[in-house]
Amino acid sequence: QVQLVESGGGVVQPGTSLRLSCAASGFTFSTYAIHWVRRAPGKGLEWVAVISYDGSNKYYADSVKGRFTISRDNSKNTLYLQMNNLRPEDTAVYYCARVAVAATWIDWFDPWGQGTLVSVSS
Amino acid sequence: SYVLTQPPSVSVAPGQTAWISCGGNNIGSKRVHWYQQKPGQAPVLVVYDVSGRPSGIPERFSGSNSRNTATLTISRVEAGDEADYYCQVWDSNGDHPTWVFGGGTELTVL
Numbered sequence: 001q002v003q004l005v006e007s008g009g010g011v012v013q014p015g016t017s018l019r020l021s022c023a024a025s026g027f028t029f030s031t032y033a034i035h036w037v038r039r040a041p042g043k044g045l046e047w048v049a050v051i052s053y054d055g056s057n058k059y060y061a062d063s064v065k066g067r068f069t070i071s072r073d074n075s076k077n078t079l080y081l082q083m084n085n086l087r088p089e090d091t092a093v094y095y096c097a098r099v100a101v102a103a104t105w106i107d108w109f110d111p112w113g114q115g116t117l118v119s120v121s122s
Numbered sequence: 123s124y125v126l127t128q129p130p131s132v133s134v135a136p137g138q139t140a141w142i143s144c145g146g147n148n149i150g151s152k153r154v155h156w157y158q159q160k161p162g163q164a165p166v167l168v169v170y171d172v173s174g175r176p177s178g179i180p181e182r183f184s185g186s187n188s189r190n191t192a193t194l195t196i197s198r199v200e201a202g203d204e205a206d207y208y209c210q211v212w213d214s215n216g217d218h219p220t221w222v223f224g225g226g227t228e229l230t231v232l
Contacts, residue, residue: 035221037165044226045157045165045208059218062123095164106212106219108155110176112164 002026002111004096009116016086022079022096022113030054030074033105036081037112038092048094049081050105057105064090086120093117124213126224133230134199142227144192144209152211154192156185159226160205168207169194196229204231 008020022034036048049060049070058070069082079096094116097109127145134140144154156169167176169185172192182197196203209224 037223039159044206045159045210045223047221047223050221059220061220097165100167100170106153106214108167108170108210109157109165110167110170112166114164 002098004098004111004113006094006096006113006116009094009118011119011121012086013122014087014120017082017084018086018118020081020083020094020116020118022081024077024079024098027098028102029072029077031102033099034072034079035097035099035109036070036079036094037097037109038090038094038118039115040089040092043092046092051079052105053103083118086118088120091118091120123216123220124211124222126209126211126222128207128209128224128227130225131228131230133232134196135232136199136201138199140196140199140203140229142194142196142207142209142229144194144224145190146192146211147190149192149211150187150189152187152213154185154187155210156183156194157208157210158203158205159208165208199229199231201231204229 003025005023035050051058051070067085071080097112100110101107157165158168159165168183172187173185184195206226208226
């Protein structure tokens with residue numbers, strides 16, 4: 001079945017870097033756009049970034065632009081999120097979520113991974 | 123940037139109907155999607171494209187949209203429906219496309 005599994009979260013100090021991964025299976029990874037979405041403690045869902053199916057287009061939320069980089073390796077069925085200059089407000093569970101319809105990115109998110117926790121604290 | 127406004131909480135007795143609103147400027151012209159998130163779990167799509175229902179989602183979940191408010195309706199509410207619910211749209215009116223979530227509504231089953 002379609003599955004997304006995030007990894008790479010952990011506890012880090014402010015100003016440091018972390019790279020998250022999202023391993024996909026059960027579908028043709030190279031034909032779907034994928035998003036990163038996060039949920040901070042006590043807060044709601046926040047869209048973070050998206051990458052097109054072929055990696056040619058990427059967009060970011062203003063809160064992470066210039067610090068985070070989304071990328072993908074279609075040969076490894078894996079999505080990444082490189083997070084630099086981390087701040088305490090980046091503390092959240094990070095989810096990868098596939099766009100439901102192939103070759104587009106305006107549609108709904110389905111399915112979602114289980115998430116990986118990133119904690120930024122000194 | 124586009125803003126979606128949801129009530130922080132909604133309470134309903136079992137067997138009754140819950141309405142969760144999602145306000146946004148001219149949201150009636152947008153494709154609205156709804157997600158359910160239970161504690162410690164990933165979000166799950168419950169309604170797509172205003173009123174579409176994914177396979178496996180009970181018919182009790184439905185959606186509607188008009189002018190400045192979209193609504194998720196949960197009929198015959200059960201204890202297992204207790205969760206946070208989020209509306210979401212795609213906005214292309216800024217300098218770059220963005221994907222926007224409402225602030226979320228906590229549904230409590232009394």
